[in-house]
Amino acid sequence: MNADLQKALHKFYGYDHFRTGQEEILQSVLENHHTLGVLPTGTGKSICYQLPAFMRSGLVIVVSPLLSLMEDQVKQLRARGFKRVAALNSFLDYEDKQQVMRNLQNYDLLYVSPEMLQNDFLINRLQSLHIQLFVVDEAHCISQWGQEFRTDYLRLSEVIQNLDCPPVLALTGTATPQVQVDIQHLLGDLDMDKHIYPMDRENISYFIREVQDQQEKNETMLALLRKIQAPTIIYFSSRNMAESTAGIIRANMPEMPCAYYHGGMENEDRILIQQQFLAGQLQIICCTSAFGMGVDKEDVRLIIHYHLPSDKESFIQEVGRAGRDGEESVSVVLYSPGDWQIPIHLIEQDLPEQDSIQQLLRFLYQRVKAGLLELPSYELLIQHIPISETQWRFLLYQMEKHDIVKGNHLHYKANAWKEFLDQIEKFVGNRKRHKLKQLQRMKEWVYTDSCRRQALFADFQSEVRPAKGRCCDNCGDTLADWQAGLTNAQPERTGWREQLYHLLQQ
Amino acid sequence: MLLASIIIHAAQPIRQERSAASIYHLLQGKRSAQTLQDAHMYGLTHLFGIYPKLSRQIFDQVAANALQEEDQDNKKNMPYFNGMAYQSQTEPFLYRLLLLVQLLSNQTKGENRYIPVTDNLAIQHWIKQLYRQEQHHLEDWRNGVYEELYGLLEKLPQIQAELFVDRLTGYHHIGLTTLQLAEKYHVHETDVLLYQTSTIHHLLQQAESNAAAFPYLAALMDKPQHKIRSITSTAQKTRTMLERGMSVEQIALVRGLTENTIKDHIVEITWLDGEALTSKFISDTDAAVILECAMQAGTNKLKQIHALLEGKYDYFQIRLALALRKEQEVKA
Numbered sequence: 111m112n113a114d115l116q117k118a119l120h121k122f123y124g125y126d127h128f129r130t131g132q133e134e135i136l137q138s139v140l141e142n143h144h145t146l147g148v149l150p151t152g153t154g155k156s157i158c159y160q161l162p163a164f165m166r167s168g169l170v171i172v173v174s175p176l177l178s179l180m181e182d183q184v185k186q187l188r189a190r191g192f193k194r195v196a197a198l199n200s201f202l203d204y205e206d207k208q209q210v211m212r213n214l215q216n217y218d219l220l221y222v223s224p225e226m227l228q229n230d231f232l233i234n235r236l237q238s239l240h241i242q243l244f245v246v247d248e249a250h251c252i253s254q255w256g257q258e259f260r261t262d263y264l265r266l267s268e269v270i271q272n273l274d275c276p277p278v279l280a281l282t283g284t285a286t287p288q289v290q291v292d293i294q295h296l297l298g299d300l301d302m303d304k305h306i307y308p309m310d311r312e313n314i315s316y317f318i319r320e321v322q323d324q325q326e327k328n329e330t331m332l333a334l335l336r337k338i339q340a341p342t343i344i345y346f347s348s349r350n351m352a353e354s355t356a357g358i359i360r361a362n363m364p365e366m367p368c369a370y371y372h373g374g375m376e377n378e379d380r381i382l383i384q385q386q387f388l389a390g391q392l393q394i395i396c397c398t399s400a401f402g403m404g405v406d407k408e409d410v411r412l413i414i415h416y417h418l419p420s421d422k423e424s425f426i427q428e429v430g431r432a433g434r435d436g437e438e439s440v441s442v443v444l445y446s447p448g449d450w451q452i453p454i455h456l457i458e459q460d461l462p463e464q465d466s467i468q469q470l471l472r473f474l475y476q477r478v479k480a481g482l483l484e485l486p487s488y489e490l491l492i493q494h495i496p497i498s499e500t501q502w503r504f505l506l507y508q509m510e511k512h513d514i515v516k517g518n519h520l521h522y523k524a525n526a527w528k529e530f531l532d533q534i535e536k537f538v539g540n541r542k543r544h545k546l547k548q549l550q551r552m553k554e555w556v557y558t559d560s561c562r563r564q565a566l567f568a569d570f571q572s573e574v575r576p577a578k579g580r581c582c583d584n585c586g587d588t589l590a591d592w593q594a595g596l597t598n599a600q601p602e603r604t605g606w607r608e609q610l611y612h613l614l615q616q
Numbered sequence: 617m618l619l620a621s622i623i624i625h626a627a628q629p630i631r632q633e634r635s636a637a638s639i640y641h642l643l644q645g646k647r648s649a650q651t652l653q654d655a656h657m658y659g660l661t662h663l664f665g666i667y668p669k670l671s672r673q674i675f676d677q678v679a680a681n682a683l684q685e686e687d688q689d690n691k692k693n694m695p696y697f698n699g700m701a702y703q704s705q706t707e708p709f710l711y712r713l714l715l716l717v718q719l720l721s722n723q724t725k726g727e728n729r730y731i732p733v734t735d736n737l738a739i740q741h742w743i744k745q746l747y748r749q750e751q752h753h754l755e756d757w758r759n760g761v762y763e764e765l766y767g768l769l770e771k772l773p774q775i776q777a778e779l780f781v782d783r784l785t786g787y788h789h790i791g792l793t794t795l796q797l798a799e800k801y802h803v804h805e806t807d808v809l810l811y812q813t814s815t816i817h818h819l820l821q822q823a824e825s826n827a828a829a830f831p832y833l834a835a836l837m838d839k840p841q842h843k844i845r846s847i848t849s850t851a852q853k854t855r856t857m858l859e860r861g862m863s864v865e866q867i868a869l870v871r872g873l874t875e876n877t878i879k880d881h882i883v884e885i886t887w888l889d890g891e892a893l894t895s896k897f898i899s900d901t902d903a904a905v906i907l908e909c910a911m912q913a914g915t916n917k918l919k920q921i922h923a924l925l926e927g928k929y930d931y932f933q934i935r936l937a938l939a940l941r942k943e944q945e946v947k948a
Contacts, residue, residue: 185731185732186731189728189729189730189731190729191728191729206737360799369793369796377735378733378734378735378793379793379794379795381731381733381735382733382785382790382791382792382793383793385731385785385790386790389788389789389790391789391790600788600789605778606769606774606777606778606780606781606782607766609781609782609784610762610765610766610769610781610784611762612786612789613717613721613781613784613786613787613789614717614720614721614724614758614759614761614762614786615758615759615762
C-alpha cells in the first residue's frame with residue numbers, strides 16, 4: 111500500500127480506498143512505465159491519470175474520442191476546484207482554441223480529440239513543454255477489431271514519436287486479447303506493463319424478454335417499471351424512439367418522473383436533465399448511447415435495452431452503468447425478432463459504399479486533370495458526393511496511407527490510384543463483415559440457452575466470477591421478489607413563493 | 617396561445633401593408649433597416665427581438681392559424697415587453713441571474729461543487745468578478761436578490777412567476793428545461809420562452825427605472841454605455857459620411873453599395889434620430905403634403921401614396937416623410 115497515493119486520493123477525491131486496479135496502474139504510471147490498463151466501466155479510469163496530474167509537475171495529455179465526455183470531465187474537475195484543466199476539440203470556436211493553445215503552460219491536464227493532434231501548431235507548442243504522461247483513453251478505438259474503430263487513432267504512434275516518446279498510458283474498458291495486442295502494436299510496439307482486470311460485475315444479473323411487436327414491448331416495459339420502481343436507464347437506438355417512449359411512460363406513470371436525453375438536444379438542457387437524474391428529481395431516463403458517459407450516479411438499479419447495440423462491448427459498457435455502489439442491479443433486454451434490422455442499417459451507414467468511393471476518386475481525378483491539386487474541403491465535397499464526414503475522414507486517412515494525399519495535396523499516379531481502389535474496397539468489405547460478425551455474436555448471446563454471464567464475458571476474460579445474488583434467466587433466476595429503492599429527492603414544493611424561499615432563504 | 621396573440625397584435629397596425637414575414641423578422645429581431653423601420657412605423661418597438669430563436673417553421677404554422685381567427689383572440693392581456701430597449705441584454709441578464717441564484721443557494725449550504733447552469737464563459741466570468749468583489753457580502757446579496765425577486769414577481773401574473781422560479785437551479789435542486797416547464801404548466805414551449813422574456817423585461821424595466829429600490833438586480837444590468845444603439849453599423853457608417861458632407865452618390869461609390877441601399881440607411885437613421893439629416897432630402901412643406909395625403913387615405917402603403925400624389929414625390933421622399941411623422945408624434 112502506497113501511503114502517498116492514499117493520501118492524495120483522500121485529498122483530491124475524498125475517498126479512502128482505491129477501486130480495483132487503480133492503485134496498480136497508478137504505481138506503474140508513477141514509475142514512468144508505458145502502461146496498458148483494462149478496467150471495467152464504472153471503476154473510475156480517470157483517477158489513473160488525474161491523480162498524477164495533481165501530484166506531479168508536467169503536463170498530462172489525454173486523447174479521448176468522446177467530446178461530451180471531455181466536456182463533462184473538465185466541468186467536473188472545475189467544480190472540484192481544479193482549474194488547470196482544458197479541452198481542445200472541434201466544438202470550440204477558433205478564438206477559444208487559440209486561447210487554449212497559447213496558454214498551454216497554464217494547464218496540468220489537457221484533453222484533446224485525436225484530430226486536434228494533427229495540428230502542427232499544437233504539436234510545436236507541446237514539444238516545448240514537459241509532458242509527464244500521454245494518455246490514450248478508450249484505447250480500443252485504435253484497433254479495427256475493437257467496437258469502435260477510429261482511423262484518427264492510428265496516427266497516435268506518430269504523435270507519440272514527435273513528442274519524444276513520453277510515458278504512455280493506454281486505457282480501455284473493454285478489450286479482447288486480440289485488441290490488447292493490437293493496441294500495443296499500433297501505438298508503436300511499446301514495451302508496456304499490462305494490468306488487465308475482469309469486466310464482469312458480480313452484482314448485475316441478466317434477463318431477456320422476448321416480445322412479438324412494439325406494443326407488447328411497451329406493455330412489458332411498463333409492467334417492469336411499475337414493479338421495480340428504481341432509478342432506471344432505458345437505451346434506444348434512435349432519438350425519436352427515446353422521445354416518444356418517454357412520453358408513453360409519463361402518460362402511463364405520472365408519478366414516476368421521466369425524461370429523455372440524446373445528442374440532438376441543446377447543451378444546456380442536457381446538463382439539466384443529467385443533473386436532475388443525479389439529484390433524484392428524475393428516476394427514469396430514456397436515452398441513446400450518448401447518455402451515461404461521465405454520469406457518475408451510484409444507485410442506478412435497472413438498465414433496460416429497448417434496442418440492443420450492435421456489439422457486446424457496447425452492451426457491457428451500457429449495462430456497467432448500473433450498481434456502481436455494489437448493490438444488486440439488473441439488466442433487462444426487451445427484444446423482438448424484427449429488431450436486428452436497425453443495427454444492420456447503422457453498420458451500412460458507417461462505412462462508405464463502393465459507389466461513393468468510385469465517385470470520389472473520379473471527382474478527385476477531374477480536379478487533378480484541371481490542375482487543382484489542393485485537397486477539396488468536406489463542405490465542397492458533399493455537394494458532389496454523398497458521403498458522411500466520418501466516411502470522408504476514414505477515406506482521407508486511407509488515401510494518405512497509400513500516398514495519394516500528401517500534406518494537403520493530391521498526388522496522381524495511375525497505378526497507385528487503381529491499387530488504392532482495389533485495396534480500399536477489400537478493406538471496407540472486411541470491416542463490414544467484421545461488424546456483422548460482432549452483431550451476430552450479440553445475437554447469439556440473446557438466443558443462448560446457457561448462463562448469460564458466462565456467455566457475455568467469456569470472450570474477454572479466462573474466468574467469469576459467479577454472481578453475488580441473482581445470475582440470469584437461463585440459470586433459473588427471476589425478478590419476482592426483487593425490490594429496489596428510488597433515489598431520495600428533495601420534497602416537491604408547491605407554488606413559486608415556497609420554492610423561491612427554499613432556494614434562497616433556507 | 618401567447619405567440620398567436622402576439623402575432624395578431626402585431627398584425628393589426630401592419631394590416632395588409634406588409635407581409636407576415638415582416639412580423640417574423642420583427643419578433644426575431646433581425647437587424648435590418650427594413651425591420652427597424654417596421655418596428656418604428658407601426659408602433660411595435662416593444663416586440664422587437666423578443667424571440668431571437670423563433671423558428672420560421674413554427675412561426676408560419678402559428679401565423680397561418682392565428683390570422684384566420686383574428687377577431688376572437690385579440691382582447692387578451694398582452695404581457696409586458698420592451699424589446700427595442702432590452703433585447704440585447706435580455707439573455708445576459710437572465711443567465712447572470714440564474715448563475716447568481718445557483719451560487720448563492722449553494723454557497724449558503726457550504727456546497728462548492730456544482731456544475732454551472734450555463735456554459736457561456738462570458739457569463740461565468742462576469743459572475744466570478746462579482747463574487748470576487750462581493751464575497752464578504754454574499755449574505756446581503758442572498759437576502760437582497762430574494763426580496764427584490766419576491767416583490768417584483770408578485771406583480772406579475774402567477775403563470776409568469778411560476779415559470780420563472782421553476783427554472784431556477786440551486787442547492788440540490790435542479791431547474792426545469794423549457795420542455796418540462798411547458799408540460800408542467802400546459803403551455804406551448806414557445807410561450808414558455810415568451811413569458812420568460814416578458815418577465816425579464818419587467819425585471820429590467822423596474823431595476824432600470826428605480827435602481828434605488830432594486831439595487832441588486834440593477835447591478836446585474838449592463839452599464840448604460842455598453843448598451844448597443846439599435847441602428848445597424850452599416851447605417852452608422854453612412855451617417856458619419858453624410859455628416860462629413862458627402863452626397864448619396866459619393867457614399868455609394870466609396871462604399872461600393874447601391875444608392876438605394878444608402879437611401880435605406882438614411883430612412884433608418886431618420887426613424888431613430890428624426891430630422892437631423894433629412895432637410896437635405898426633403899423640405900418641411902413637402903413632408904407635410906405627403907403626410908396629409910397618407911392620413912387622408914388612411915394608409916402607409918408607399919405605392920398608394922405615390923399614385924395619389926401623381927408621382928410628384930419619389931418613394932425615398934415618401935419614406936422619409938413617414939419616418940418624420942413618427943418623430944413628430946413622439947414630440948407631441
